[in-house]
Amino acid sequence: MPEIELVSLRHAAVQEGAQRLARAGVPEPRRKALRIWKELSESDQPATPERYHAAIERRASGEPLPHVTGWIGFRHLTLRSDARALIPRPETEGLVELLLAKVRAGRVADIGTGSGCIALSLALEGEYSDVIGVDRSRRALAQAAENRALVGARMALVQGDLSEPLRTDAFDALISNPPYLTAAEYASLDCSVRDWEPELALASGEDGLDATARLLADGRRVLRAGGWLALEVDCSRASQAAAAAVQLGWRDVQVHMDLFGRERFLLARRSNTR
Numbered sequence: 001m002p003e004i005e006l007v008s009l010r011h012a013a014v015q016e017g018a019q020r021l022a023r024a025g026v027p028e029p030r031r032k033a034l035r036i037w038k039e040l041s042e043s044d045q046p047a048t049p050e051r052y053h054a055a056i057e058r059r060a061s062g063e064p065l066p067h068v069t070g071w072i073g074f075r076h077l078t079l080r081s082d083a084r085a086l087i088p089r090p091e092t093e094g095l096v097e098l099l100l101a102k103v104r105a106g107r108v109a110d111i112g113t114g115s116g117c118i119a120l121s122l123a124l125e126g127e128y129s130d131v132i133g134v135d136r137s138r139r140a141l142a143q144a145a146e147n148r149a150l151v152g153a154r155m156a157l158v159q160g161d162l163s164e165p166l167r168t169d170a171f172d173a174l175i176s177n178p179p180y181l182t183a184a185e186y187a188s189l190d191c192s193v194r195d196w197e198p199e200l201a202l203a204s205g206e207d208g209l210d211a212t213a214r215l216l217a218d219g220r221r222v223l224r225a226g227g228w229l230a231l232e233v234d235c236s237r238a239s240q241a242a243a244a245a246v247q248l249g250w251r252d253v254q255v256h257m258d259l260f261g262r263e264r265f266l267l268a269r270r271s272n273t274r
Helices: 003-023 029-041 049-060 065-069 092-102 117-125 138-151 183-187 210-222 235-247
Strands: 071-074 077-080 105-111 127-135 156-159 171-176 223-232 251-257 263-269
Touching (some): 003 029, 029 049, 029 065, 049 065, 065 071, 071 117, 077 138, 092 117, 092 171, 092 223, 117 138, 127 138, 210 223, 210 235, 235 251, 235 263
Parallel strands (some): 105 171, 127 156, 171 223
Antiparallel strands (some): 223 263
């Protein structure tokens, strides 16, 4: 197809797509319509009008944009994204940055690895001898394996419940973006999240702290003396999580802000005596 015809086709399709997204109430409809065309054009199949209109309809129906295009950016990576795992969020990139500043080598485990975004970033940006991703969900681990092959990183994957499958005194760092919503918060989520992303990666008991409390308790077993734990937490419960860490005997307990200025990350170091 001549270039001028291709440009005309793209313009007409994007204009129609933006109008459809606007009618569906999607914010920034033209920018989203352009992004869908661009990412479909960069895939291994041509961005035909049929494929494009089908993708626009998926987005108009409420399906998240990364699921529609199949891709999500995270730090220096472009990863596969679909309903098998939580969509990586920009704020989680800060958790990786904080751990890299504390521990850049040794053995590290990413608990609840999901898409593998955290573990893969650490594997490529750090100097770790071993990077392990743990998840309860076979579907999430399958997506992490696909992303591992895509970026060419060295990462082991283990199925298990939080840190339970990990050996005692085996790691220099643990990192996790665990589920941290209360049951009520999960029920009130926007349908674009609740209807499309796995509940297992979002909700964590009545108070939202089940997974966090378990990681604080068992992390001291898994980590070597002086090892660091880095957790993403709900900003409304960061101080509560930090107090729990102090009570359990963690040292150097720190709460850090995310890129939006919210208390989002908890760092703590295992003492020499547990």
